[in-house]
Amino acid sequence: MLGRMARWIRFMGYHATYADNSMTDDDIVKYCKERGLILLTRDISLAERAEKSVLIESPHIRDQLMQFLRIYGVNREKLMKICPVCDGSLEEVDKDLVQGDLPRGVLLENEEFWKCNRCGKVYWHGTHYRRITDEIEILVGAANEDEKR
Numbered sequence: 001m002l003g004r005m006a007r008w009i010r011f012m013g014y015h016a017t018y019a020d021n022s023m024t025d026d027d028i029v030k031y032c033k034e035r036g037l038i039l040l041t042r043d044i045s046l047a048e049r050a051e052k053s054v055l056i057e058s059p060h061i062r063d064q065l066m067q068f069l070r071i072y073g074v075n076r077e078k079l080m081k082i083c084p085v086c087d088g089s090l091e092e093v094d095k096d097l098v099q100g101d102l103p104r105g106v107l108l109e110n111e112e113f114w115k116c117n118r119c120g121k122v123y124w125h126g127t128h129y130r131r132i133t134d135e136i137e138i139l140v141g142a143a144n145e146d147e148k149r
């Protein structure tokens with residue numbers, strides 16, 4: 001399944017999607033082209049047809065992300081700009097506007113919040129965010145090391 005990979009890629013600042021059985025090959029190629037999406041796929045012919053694609057070979061998430069990073073690198077300015085869940089755009093929102101939706105602890109510890117303009121999910125720079133950004137930096141470091149060899 002490439003859904004997990006797609007969430008990471010979005011987190012890293014790229015609009016991406018993956019092929020599942022919900023669309024025909026023609027439709028997914030068109031869908032990606034219209035929206036400028038990077039298509040993650042295991043299908044060679046689909047990868048060739050898509051305007052932007054990454055042909056995924058490894059079943060392991062770490063290898064998949066390393067492969068992506070070697071091609072695209074990480075877009076640090078765009079971290080946390082794209083909704084990992086739905087590929088919508090995240091916009092900064094006033095704390096007052098999300099007050100009713102979030103647990104007290106989160107509201108006490110955070111001042112900045114972002115909301116997805118598509119699915120409405122609210123994000124903040126909590127421990128989950130930090131764990132993911134740390135993990136990304138580790139992967140970037142490893143990808144750079146590989147390059148030097």
Ligand SMILES: [Zn+2]
Binds near residue numbers: 088
């Ligand atoms: Zn969303």
